Amino acid sequence: MSDMFCFQCEQTTKSSACIGKAGICGKKADTAKLQDVLTGALVGLARAAQVNKPNASTHRTMLEALFTTVTNVNFDNEAVTRQIEAVRNAKNTLLAQVGNPGVNTGDYDIEKLWNDNEDIRSLKSLLLFGLRGMAAYAYHALILGYSDEEVNNFFYKGMFAIGEDWGMDELLPLVMESGTVNLKCMEMLDKANTETYGTPVSTTVPLTIEKGPFIVVTGHDLYDLYQLLEQTKDKGINIYTNGEMLPAHAYPKLKAYPHLKGNFGTAWYNQQKELDHIPAPVLYTTNCLMPVKDSYRDRVFTTAVVAYPGMVHIDEAKDFTPVIEKALELGGYTEEHRMTGINGGTQVTTGFGHGTVLSVADTVIDAVKAGAIKHFFLVGGCDGAKSGRNYYTEFVRQTPQDSVILTLACGKYRFNDLDWGEIGGLPRIMDMGQCNDAYSAIRVAVALAEAFDCGVNELPLTMVLSWYEQKAVSILLTLLSLGIKNIYLGPTLPAFVSPNVLNYLVDNFNISPISTPDEDLKKILG
Known part of the structure; x- marks a missing residue:
């Protein structure tokens, strides 16, 4: 087995797999191997959940760890190592309450999956990658106080199957079931977002950046944006969305903030060009983080499960003071900065x-x-x-x-x-x-x-x-x-x-x- 094997995204080398020292996404082999260890630890946690019922704390650990392994989320070995420790601690907590479980509760060696029969590997990969995606949605809902036992329990059911010697007849129905459960998960997140921030309404969003201090917020997490809007009101700092955060402008509770001004740039893959020497900080709330260039390294902040070596991380307290201070220090553009979409347009609608x-x-x-x-x-x-x-x-x-x-x-x-x-x-x-x-x-x-x-x-x-x-x-x-x-x-x-x-x-x-x-x-x- 090479240092690295990863084929979970569309960007893989030669449409096959990233093998060797680094992936196309910028993830290094040592980080990829740690994420494999984390995945194997999650199988161990799922095995422990077969003998003792997990609780709300266990659920959160499962979601955060799975979310950590999604492409372009976490490039920080120390952060991934902490997730591995959290998963193993959660497993030990479950097992401490039952004595000798009488079944295998050890971690799973994920290399067994990558070297498995190609059809079994294919079905298990569909299941595993689907679980990773669903975990992101369940995490966003959980942050807003919404969860569902059926959704939570399926993560253990699915991760348990990853470590079992099952055939296609057993795995295929489980893959289809993951789609059914994800529908319920997306429904839960839709309810969480609309009950918290209102039902989205048609909104035209400008792409021009006004002069003065500003902050760019990217990712998907509306809660992080809301907290930042609250902490920046009346401070003379404008807020701009980026990438998947654009739809935030349509939620009544968020669009009510007059300093939520518009959208900065386009899709995530353009960030290294669009953020080059930007006179403002950027807050990453979820995935879509690319390797950070030196021209804006000093103004990148991460939060939640997103992490990159050397970047300032905002913890669960969500005190965005460092981001705010950086915005005021950099000062923004000295005059109106006109940006356009990929085709030259100056506004978008969501x-x-x-x-x-x-x-x-x-x-x-x-x-x-x-x-x-x-x-x-x-x-x-x-x-x-x-x-x-x-x-x-x-x-x-x-x-x-x-x-x-x-x-x-x-x-x-x-x-x-x-x-x-x-x-x-x-x-x-x-x-x-x-x-x-x-x-x-x-x-x-x-x-x-x-x-x-x-x-x-x-x-x-x-x-x-x-x-x-x-x-x-x-x-x-x-x-x-x-x-x-x-x-x-x-x-x-x-x-x-x-x-x-x-x-x-x-x-x-x-x-x-x-x-x-x-x-x-x-x-x-x-």
Whole structure:
């Protein structure tokens, strides 16, 4: 076995795996090996949970540790080592209450998985990476005080299976079940966000940065943004979102802060260019952290499970004083700084979650019946730096004028700054939010199917998805668990999916790899 083996994201070397001293994401081999040890320790914790019921503290440990292993979250060996210790302490606490458990509760050697039969490895990888993605969503909900026992218990069930010598007949149903549980998890997070911050509303967000001190907040965690907004009000500091934090502008409780001004930059993979010599601090709340360049190393702050060597970390107390002081010290731009989207646009629109879209359901249904809307496309997902992702921009460009484009996650930055016009009194492009807001897309699809008395697969709806990391895996499994077919997936298919497992997905769900926008649209629209 080489120093490193990792194929959990789309960016893998030669679409196969990152092997050797470092990954394409910038993760070093020693960090990757520690994350493997952490994963093996989580299997040990899941084994202990078979003999003694875990509690709320155990659940949080499970979520934080799984979240730590998601791509572009944690590059800090010391932080990962602390997570390993926390997991083993949680396991020992469970075992101390039962004496001799009589079963194997040891840690699992993850290299056994990487060297397993390719079909078993494929199914276990789908399960493991789906669990990692779901853990991120469950963590965000937990921070807001929301949890669900079925969701919590499935993490132990799934991680236990990773360490067992099970065959395809046992693993495949569990992979599909993970998609079902993730739907419940995304529903829980949707409830947590909307009950805490209100139902998102359509909101236009400028891309221009005003002069004066400011802070850029990236990631996904709305709670961290809320705390920062509270701590910076009346301090003369403006707040700008970045990446997946853009949809925060649509939540009434957050948009009520007048110093939440706009959005800085585009998708996560552009950060090394967009943050170069930025005169402001950047707060990373979740994943999407790339290796930090020297030109802005002194102004990067992390919080929650995000960590990078040498960066200032804000602990659970969420005292953002160091970030605030750095903003005042740097002073921001001396005059208005004009930024644009990837295509040169100066503003973007967000806030079309299921609450907003379903509030105008009658308008949508009437537009379909009148022939004004003939097709719906869901085009979105995780973006990335690898070539081929301009497909999504060109695909949207070529969609007919009588179609609506729903979008979500950071893949929307490929085209969300362009004016796509209106149709039936509605904008042709509707940003539904973060990656977890795939739940909104599902709610809208189900509502349309009910309105037209048909199945979701019978709707004039096509999903054209881009994937990068593990949250996209969990969403894909959710769509498959609902029986949704004819999904177009790109820019490449997951390297961890074996030919036999891929054939199963193609035969049962008609998953198609993207080709060219022209060819795919001809296939979709006939």
